[in-house]
Amino acid sequence: MAQLPILQFEEKIIETVERNQVVVIIGETGSGKSTQLSQMLYRRGYTKSGIIGVTQPRRVAAVSVARRVAEELGVQLGEEVGYAIRFEDRTSERTRIKYLTDGVLLRESLSDPELGQYSVIILDEAHERSLNTDTLMGLMKRLIRMRNSHLKVLITSATLDGDKVSKFFFDCPVLTVPGKLYPVEILYSNERPKSYIESCLKTAIDIHTKEPEGDVLIFLTGQDDIEKLVSKLEEKVYSLEEGSCMDAIILPLHGSLPPELQVRVFSCPPPNCRRFIAATNIAETSLTVDGVVYVIDSGYVKQRQYNPSTGMYSLDVVQISKVQANQRAGRAGRTRPGKCYRMYTSMDYQEELLDVTVPEIQRSSLAGSVLYLKSLDLPDIDILKFDFLDPPTSESLEDALKQLYLIDAIDENGSITRIGQTMAELPLEPSLSRTLIEANEYGCISQALTVVAMLSAETTLLPGHRKNADKKRKHRSLNLPDGSGWGDHIQLLQIFELWDQKNYDVNWCKDHDLQVRGMLFVKDVRKQLCQIMQKIAKGSLDVWSFRNQKESQAEYWNLRKALCVGYANQLAERMIHHNGYRTLSFKPQVVQVHPSSVMKPDEDGKFADYVVYHELITTSRPYMRNVCAVQVDWVMPILNKVKNLNVNKLSGGSADLTSGTIEGIKNSPKKEDANTKLTLDGHENKILAARERFLARRGKK
DNA sequence: GAGCACTGC
Incomplete structure (x- = not known):
């Protein structure tokens, strides 16, 4: 060595x-x-x-x-x-x-x-x-x-x-x-490209026709861009005059690619053949591709951001940081001296790119972290003053406290409750751990364990959404249960119960277009949660009650009730004249049920009056993903709690916080909220400006 | 009627 x-x-x-x-x-x-x-x-x-x-x-x-x-x-x-x-x-x-x-x-x-x-x-x-x-x-x-x-x-x-x-x-x-990297020559664009896919494409062809052998790694933002580039590049490369340059293999590489396709990048290429790998940031840190000599860096990445005032996530294309840019460049120098082509100018690198990536703590909901810190038996910890390398905004911390209060994890003075202490022991988001504890009271712990485990793996269950997978989707909707009209949580429960009846046959997953790895993960999570719950409840839980049971409507009722308590911080009310909803636990937002939901309207064409949702995400519009219908009489006590909420008290009364109470829907002033935009400290403006430019550029293509 | 980057307990 x-x-x-x-x-x-x-x-x-x-x-x-x-x-x-x-x-x-x-x-x-x-x-x-x-x-x-x-x-x-x-x-x-x-x-x-x-x-x-x-x-x-x-x-x-x-x-x-x-x-x-x-x-x-x-x-x-x-x-x-x-x-x-x-x-x-x-x-x-x-x-x-x-x-x-x-x-x-x-x-x-x-x-x-x-x-x-x-x-x-x-x-x-x-x-x-x-x-x-x-x-x-x-x-x-x-x-x-x-x-x-x-x-x-x-x-x-x-x-x-x-x-x-x-x-x-x-x-x-x-x-x-020092590291053991070979030198990497950095080459910048002379101007900002109109479309970075086109300029990546052109650069790739240039490398292929002019540069000596060596694989090319292209960093793009997501599956869509990757597929576009792969098909265009194939077209171009295969139309090159035969014998004018070496052969080429073009491979996509991203997270929603099934593992058997991901590993293709690890197999050796045939001799006299150049590989092009179009990848997301998965190739930045998680996977290392050998043989790369050339890197093409689009300069962008997709990033999830959280807005604490609305409880909404969005997945945005943003400029990478200098640290990321250097990390990407480094991928070219692992085996011999390489080159990195940056699809932005050196001026952009110097002046536009942030030095370091905005830390996750400033881009996520902090309910889980705050609960964690509160549960540590540390007398001297004051959450609002906890010493982070980059402290989250006070708005973000207040949001976390409000959420925790609504689900009974902390009391009105901000002290952790016994429920909260138990929640912190479960490796789950607070809403889900709260659901489990409530389900235990209602005798539907088995079903709740399943739902919660399914939700933990939800994004890895379904294969990457292919554009022309309509046949498959119909196939799936014909064969999978429909949640009995109550929504997605119930459907997830029914799916796992069916799989359990088939003795966890992996072929059943394949037949129903479910990712085997994801389903096995669910099984592991469920088992782990069972053990923890058994310990908490001193060992007397019936964690497999669904196995002997045909008629489950009563369990669905109790389960939905438990979900309503667990998701008290993620509640929405349907608007009177249409199927839009208004969120209740945050500053009211108008949102829609995500089209992928199995929630179906009743005979009048209306959805349930009240729902809880697992996540709010803005893509083309604001959506609720994974919704479950709940009863109005379960909702009323929560609304009371929302109305009487006092943030000053929650934060221990010590902080000089400005905002008072959550604006309940009934008395919410309809003012325009110029001051509630995403706050990410000093990074905010740069990110927003970068996003504007990106969108403008994208619009032009 | 839309589509999602990457992790982790």
């Missing part, structure tokens, strides 16, 4: 760790930080007083890095070196180096906030700024201040925000470890 760059810095690193409690390591791609840092500390005796924990944002990374380290140390995986990810704990009493996802470490710190078993914690890939990593950084800071003992914390980051992280951690030292 060639010497990894980081090994030359061993003395320096150890010495710095020795003298400081926190160290930031800037480890460029290929530096070996993920596999070597833990081993260095192990060699220097840091495992004598505890174990070394290394977090990864992704499951596959935790497993593969652990496997590699076990190999290098010549030990059996699961012995001295192990890993822990959801559903799988391969560690033992002998484990000294433990790789784990950051989500698992957060779970661990729920039962042991001091993380007493660790002598070192390494937060790897912190520059990705996942919600979990950010939460962990906050907790680490607090832990260091409190626990005067010898816990060492190492944080690996990117060049562009190393100083910021250092400042956050009391100006701790920053060490830079």
Whole structure:
């Protein structure tokens, strides 16, 4: 094995760790930080007083890095070196180096906030700024201040925000470890392209006809763009004069591609053949494609954003950050010197692109995170002042508190309730954990467990929506149950129950156009939730009640009732004259039932008067995805709660928050809300401006 | 009558 760059810095690193409690390591791609840092500390005796924990944002990374380290140390995986990810704990009493996802470490710190078993914690890939990593950084800071003992914390980051992280951690030292990348030549566009697909296409053809061999990786925003580019590129390449250049294979690569098609990018191409891979940001971090010499970077990415004032998500095309741009470029230099073609000008790179990606914490609903923090038994924690590297807006925190109050997780003073404490133990969004607890009261826990598990996997159940899959869809709607008129939650329940009756036959999934992997995941989640619920309820739950039962209407009734309590923060009322709905738990928004829903109108052509929804998402219009009909008399107590809500009290009365109560629908002033636009701190305007430009450009094509 | 980037407990 060639010497990894980081090994030359061993003395320096150890010495710095020795003298400081926190160290930031800037480890460029290929530096070996993920596999070597833990081993260095192990060699220097840091495992004598505890174990070394290394977090990864992704499951596959935790497993593969652990496997590699076990190999290098010549030990059996699961012995001295192990890993822990959801559903799988391969560690033992002998484990000294433990790789784990950051989500698992957060779970661990729920039962042991001091993380007493660790002598070192390494937060790897912190520059990705996942919600979990950010939460962990906050907790680490607090832990260091409190626990005067010898816990060492190492944080690996990117060049562009190393100083910021250092400042956050009391100006701790920053060490830079070079990577083992070959040089990558960066080539910018001379002007902003009118259509980035066209310019990607043109660049790809140029490379193919003029540049020596080497695969081409093209970064685009999503499935649509990828398919467009693939078909155009095929057309162009195959119309080139025969013998004028080498053969070509063109492959799409995105998340909704079935796994068997994804792995095609890992097989070796035939000789004298160039591969073009049109990919989403899945190829930025999650999958590494070998043989890439040329990268074409469109400069855009699809990003999910949350608007705390409306409770609405949107999936927007935004400009990438400089960190992302560099990450993409780096994909060209893994095997030999490469080139990166940026479909934007160098001026755009300098002046338009943000340095770092807007952290997830500023783009998501924080109900789950706030509940998590409140559930930790930490007397000195004040949620509104919790020390995050990039604090969320107070609006976003207030939103989280309101939501938690509506589902009884916190009381009117903002203190966590017993229900809230139980909810935090379940690895679920708050609405879903609240539903489970309520279902337990109504004797329909089995059904609720199924629905909740199905929802956790929902997006991976159905195969990527193909444009010409009409036949398939009809096929599916003929064969799958319809939710008995109550909506999507009931349908999800019925689907799983049918599969259970078929003894989890994978062929049944295939026949009904359901992704096998997704359904197996549901089974795992359900099992895990069963175990946790059994523990909470002291072991007397009937978690399989549907197996003996033919007539389920009574259970549907109770289940819907439980869903209504769980989704008290996601409630909507139909408008009088049409099938549009108005949201009740947030500032009122007019929304529609998503067309993919199985909710059907009654004989008068009307939908149910009241529904709960799983998610609000704006695509072409604002939609509710996954809706379930509820009864008006279940809704009334919730509306009362909404009306009497007092945010000042919820936030502990200490904060000088300006807004008072949620505007209930009956007394909501119909003012235009110029001040309720998406707030993302200073990033907001840049993002919006970038989006405007993008849309303008797209419109011109 | 629309369509969704990527993760994770």
